[in-house]
Amino acid sequence: MPVSQHQGQxxxxxxxxxxxxxxxxxxxxxxxxxxxxxxxxxSIYGLxxxxxxxxxxxxxxxNQITAPDSGEMLFQGRRLQRNDIAQIGYLPEERGLYxxxxxxxxxxxxxxxxxxxKADAWRRISWWFDRFETGSWWxxxxxxxxxxxxxxxxxxxxxLHEPSLLILDExxxxxxxxxxxxxKSEIMRLRDNGATVMLSTHNMASVEEMCxxxxxxxxxxxxxxxxxxxxxxxxxxxxYEIGFTGDETALTEALNTHGCTVSNSGLPGKIKIHAPxxxxxxxxxxxxxxxxxxxxxxxxxxxxDIFIRQVTQK
Amino acid sequence: xxxxxxxxRREYLTRVRxxxxxxxxxxTPVLFAALMIIPVWFATIEDEGIKQIAVLDSxxxxxxxxxxxxxxxxxxxxxxxxxxxxxxxxxxxxxxxxYIPPYITYTPSGTEFFSYQQPPIGxxxxxxxxxxxxxxxxxxxxxxxxxxDEILKSVRTHIEIRTFRMSEDGGEKENYGGLNRIVAYGAxxxxxxxVFMFGSQVMRGVMEEKTNRIxxxxxxxxxxxxxxxxxxxxxxxxxxxxxxxxVALTAVLVITAQQLFLSGITDAALQQAGNTxxxxxxxxxxxxxxxxxxxxxxxxxxxxxxxxGVLTGCFLFYFLAGYLLYGSLFAAIGSAVDAETDSQQFxxxxxxxxxxxxxxxxxxxxNPDGAMAFWFSLIPLTSPVVMMARIPFGVPYWELALxxxxxxxxxxxxxxxxxxIYRTGILIYGKKLTWKELWKxxxxxxx
Numbered sequence: 001m002p003v004s005q006h007q008g009q010x011x012x013x014x015x016x017x018x019x020x021x022x023x024x025x026x027x028x029x030x031x032x033x034x035x036x037x038x039x040x041x042x043s044i045y046g047l048x049x050x051x052x053x054x055x056x057x058x059x060x061x062x063n064q065i066t067a068p069d070s071g072e073m074l075f076q077g078r079r080l081q082r083n084d085i086a087q088i089g090y091l092p093e094e095r096g097l098y099x100x101x102x103x104x105x106x107x108x109x110x111x112x113x114x115x116x117x118k119a120d121a122w123r124r125i126s127w128w129f130d131r132f133e134t135g136s137w138w139x140x141x142x143x144x145x146x147x148x149x150x151x152x153x154x155x156x157x158x159x160l161h162e163p164s165l166l167i168l169d170e171x172x173x174x175x176x177x178x179x180x181x182x183x184k185s186e187i188m189r190l191r192d193n194g195a196t197v198m199l200s201t202h203n204m205a206s207v208e209e210m211c212x213x214x215x216x217x218x219x220x221x222x223x224x225x226x227x228x229x230x231x232x233x234x235x236x237x238x239x240y241e242i243g244f245t246g247d248e249t250a251l252t253e254a255l256n257t258h259g260c261t262v263s264n265s266g267l268p269g270k271i272k273i274h275a276p277x278x279x280x281x282x283x284x285x286x287x288x289x290x291x292x293x294x295x296x297x298x299x300x301x302x303x304x305d306i307f308i309r310q311v312t313q314k
Numbered sequence: 315x316x317x318x319x320x321x322x323r324r325e326y327l328t329r330v331r332x333x334x335x336x337x338x339x340x341x342t343p344v345l346f347a348a349l350m351i352i353p354v355w356f357a358t359i360e361d362e363g364i365k366q367i368a369v370l371d372s373x374x375x376x377x378x379x380x381x382x383x384x385x386x387x388x389x390x391x392x393x394x395x396x397x398x399x400x401x402x403x404x405x406x407x408x409x410x411x412x413y414i415p416p417y418i419t420y421t422p423s424g425t426e427f428f429s430y431q432q433p434p435i436g437x438x439x440x441x442x443x444x445x446x447x448x449x450x451x452x453x454x455x456x457x458x459x460x461x462x463d464e465i466l467k468s469v470r471t472h473i474e475i476r477t478f479r480m481s482e483d484g485g486e487k488e489n490y491g492g493l494n495r496i497v498a499y500g501a502x503x504x505x506x507x508x509v510f511m512f513g514s515q516v517m518r519g520v521m522e523e524k525t526n527r528i529x530x531x532x533x534x535x536x537x538x539x540x541x542x543x544x545x546x547x548x549x550x551x552x553x554x555x556x557x558x559x560x561v562a563l564t565a566v567l568v569i570t571a572q573q574l575f576l577s578g579i580t581d582a583a584l585q586q587a588g589n590t591x592x593x594x595x596x597x598x599x600x601x602x603x604x605x606x607x608x609x610x611x612x613x614x615x616x617x618x619x620x621x622x623g624v625l626t627g628c629f630l631f632y633f634l635a636g637y638l639l640y641g642s643l644f645a646a647i648g649s650a651v652d653a654e655t656d657s658q659q660f661x662x663x664x665x666x667x668x669x670x671x672x673x674x675x676x677x678x679x680x681n682p683d684g685a686m687a688f689w690f691s692l693i694p695l696t697s698p699v700v701m702m703a704r705i706p707f708g709v710p711y712w713e714l715a716l717x718x719x720x721x722x723x724x725x726x727x728x729x730x731x732x733x734x735i736y737r738t739g740i741l742i743y744g745k746k747l748t749w750k751e752l753w754k755x756x757x758x759x760x761x
Contacts, residue, residue: 027754063534065741082537090534094743096527101328112320113535157531 014077016041016165016196017062022071024057031057032068033220039165039198039213044191046211046228047200048303050311053217055200056093059169062198063090075165086115089163093170093200095154097142104138107157114161121160128156148179155183159190166190168199172206184210204304208232214303218311232300235309238276239299240283244269246291254290255283272299318540318547325519325548330555339556343563350564351571365409365437370396372416375452380412380444386437388412400428409433412441419449494706495679501629502675502703504557508633509698510668512553513640517657519545520648520736529740538737546641546729550634557633628705631718636698639725640664646732649739650747650755660747671696675703682707692717694724731756 015038024032031054039045049055060066061073064085073080075087098106104125111121129135132152142150151174159166171187172180187210191197201207207214208228216224224231244251248271252262260275260283275283280298287293329335369390371377380388389408391399396413403411410429415421425445427433454462520542523529532541647660674696678687682704691701691709697717701709738755745751 060741065530065533085535088534090531092527092530092534094527094530096529096531098328098522098528099526109320109324110531110535113317113532115317115535 013041015039015074016076017080017198018074018077019058019062020072020074022058022061022068022073024054024061024066024068030220032061035071035217035220035222037215037222037225039196041196042191042194043196043212044187044210045196045198046207046214047198047217048202048204048207048214048307049200049217054220055217056169058217059090059167059198059200062167063088083115086161087164089158089161089166091154091158091166091168091171093173095151097150097154097157099143100141102138103134103140103142103145103153106142107153107160110157111160116161124160124162125156128160132156147174148176151175151179152182155186159186162195164195166195166197166199168197170201171199172201172203204302204307207303216307216310224306224310228303231306232303235301235306236298237301238274238278239301240273240275240280241265241295241297241299242271242273242283242287242293243295244271244287244291244293248291251287251290254286258282258286269294317536318544321536321541321544322548322551325545326551329515329549329552335552335556339559340563343560343567346560346564347567347571350568366407367410367412367437368399368406368408369412369414370394370399371414373414373418375418376414376445376448379448380441383440385434386440403428404430414445418445419453497625497706498679498682498703499675501625501706502672502699505629505632505636505698505702506668506672506675508553508557509636509640510665512549512637513644515552516546516549516641517644517648517661518654519549520645520740521651521654521657524649524740525652533740538740539733542642542645542733542736543729546638546645549641550637553633553637554630625705628714629702632698632702632721635718635721635725639694639698639721639728640668642725642729642732646735646739649732649736650742650752652743656747667695668699671699675699678703688713692720694721697721 017039019035019037022032022035023030035054035058047055047058057066061068062080064080064082075081075084101109107125108118108121111125112118116124126135129138134149134152134156137145137149137153142153145153155171158168166187168187171183175183184206187197187199199211211228213227214225214231215222242251248269252271255262255273255275258275259277260273263272263274265272273283280296284293284296287296364384365386367386367388369376369380369388371390377390382388396411399411409431410427410433413426413428415424418424425441427438427441451462451466454466459465523532523541529541536544643664644661647657647664651657651660671690674686674690678684678691678700681687687700687704690696691704691713697720701714701717705714734756735752
């Protein structure tokens with residue numbers, strides 16, 4: 001099981017959230033099996049895995065909605081406590097609000113349940129409603145809002161109490177592209193302002209784009225963990241792309257004789273090379289001898305490929 | 315502020331602000347007041363309309379023998395043929411014609427009454443009684459007994475049985491069975507109604523949160539137990555509010571109606587009586603006023619015989635405790651099912667004891683100290699309804715204390731049990747629920 005032990009620069013500080021050998025069982029079904037992970041402060045952490053792998057259970061444990069059978073959850077280096085919930089913001093996968101309750105009242109209620117005083121809650125709601133231009137919704141009932149509006153409201157409610165750890169379960173599901181982009185930029189902004197974000201998602205493109213670290217959970221076990229860039233490098237299989245001007249046949253022949261597989265990229269002056277045995281420099285040398293090289297890229301496997309490979313392998 | 319209090323506040327305010335709550339709180343007292351006022355009002359109206367009845371007595375035995383009452387006045391016609399009178403009845407002021415055949419003692423069923431409207435039951439009974447009595451007297455007279463009238467007066471006795479309950483300490487208290495029964499039935503029914511209505515409100519509230527999926531957001535802020543207790547308490551306060559509003563509004567309505575409405579009618583009746591110079595009627599009216607006063611006094615003593623302090627205290631206790639018992643079980647069901655239609659199967663075993671309690675309660679009315687009443691007023695699932703039905707008749711304090719103690723133990727257990735099911739149930743979707751599954755949830759570990 002390849003687990004890259006990543007030691008990035010963010011890891012110097014205590015992780016904001018850590019799981020140590022967490023086990024959870026429902027009846028005879030193991031849902032989490034000795035799960036450990038460390039979520040570095042200030043990072044965006046991806047929690048990946050197929051449906052039913054145990055992600056939601058882990059997230060619920062982190063939110064203290066359920067308790068682990070054994071193992072330990074640490075928050076900022078000490079045992080996770082009840083009043084830590086004031087520092088955690090949670091957007092569940094299945095979202096919902098009181099349909100008959102007015103928007104403003106509802107935001108105020110949920111903020112106060114997180115422990116904000118009435119005045120603080122009021123001030124922050126006004127700030128967020130201004131920012132998302134949702135001020136005119138105040139006296140509307142939730143059921144009168146469109147789906148997209150409800151999702152915006154739900155996100156505002158999640159972050160109102162300025163949590164230092166945001167746990168988002170499938171935050172992009174059901175969002176239209178415009179709102180998804182808005183959400184993405186808000187998540188990035190909150191991270192830049194010092195929050196840590198843990199997100200569970202099936203959208204691998206957004207993992208590559210946003211996440212610094214990931215844990216891949218399959219069948220209740222963690223099967224891959226670490227820094228995204230590092231994992232992709234580790235899983236590289238010697239794929240390169242060369243852009244050039246000159247004699248393509250000569251280049252192809254030269255590469256073939258050195259044991260590389262060449263495939264056409266579909267574009268003129270661009271080919272793909274599969275060369276697990278060769279280094280980039282060696283390939284570049286070969287190429288320079290035949291053509292004028294304009295670009296040279298190593299193609300890293302996408303998270304999508306890695307995900308599928310890891311999950312389907314025996 | 316404590317988070318549970320924030321939840322209680324929301325649960326209370328959202329329900330109290332609902333249109334259905336406001337309408338029900340305002341309209342029900344109108345209904346209650348109407349139930350109390352309208353019969354009295356009708357009684358006053360009937361007093362005004364005295365029915366004139368013409369008596370055609372062919373036997374000439376009963377002239378002036380049928381006494382007029384405050385509702386019926388009998389006038390004795392002479393030298394009129396029945397057929398002629400019948401044809402002209404609509405032109406006269408008479409309500410009907412009473413025909414007595416010439417030889418009534420030989421043809422007892424020959425007496426006839428003709429009218430355009432159905433005669434009230436009281437009328438025919440009154441006439442039959444008067445004629446029977448007159449015939450009896452006539453027949454006795456044929457025996458030539460001296461001082462017959464005095465003898466008859468002295469033998470006629472009207473019997474009423476007053477019942478007294480004795481207590482161990484030697485005290486005695488007069489019972490007024492009828493009134494006790496009404497109060498008992500009312501209290502038991504109210505308990506049943508409140509427990510059922512607000513218990514199922516808790517269930518619907520829990521289901522709303524589950525199907526809306528907001529519950530996961532909330533339990534990431536508060537413990538499921540806090541949410542459950544906040545909801546249960548909030549709904550209980552709604553129930554108390556409604557009950558107190560009903561009592562207060564009904565009282566205000568009844569008193570106002572008495573002041574404006576009934577006194578006005580009585581005045582009008584008196585004035586009319588005075589104008590028409592019908593001295594007899596006026597006397598009759600004064601008489602009936604005296605009777606009314608006497609009756610009112612009697613009812614007042616009856617009411618005083620019931621200990622309303624104990625009754626109200628017990629009502630509030632049994633309402634709250636019964637509601638907590640059933641409400642928490644309803645909440646467990648609400649948390650376990652996905653849709654209202656699924657809830658029916660699990661509601662059955664909970665509604666059955668409540669309905670059974672109503673059946674026992676009707677029985678309790680017949681024999682408030684019987685074995686059935688005794689046991690089912692101790693068993694927690696039926697005790698709120700059955701005990702409420704017993705209290706107006708008087709219940710030994712040790713029985714009351716035991717029943718309350720058992721009920722408190724039962725609702726504590728029910729809340730504990732429900733909290734365990736609730737905690738798991740609210741987060742589980744799309745699972746076909748079985749009793750076995752519920753049993754498994756009870757055994758899950760958690761905090």
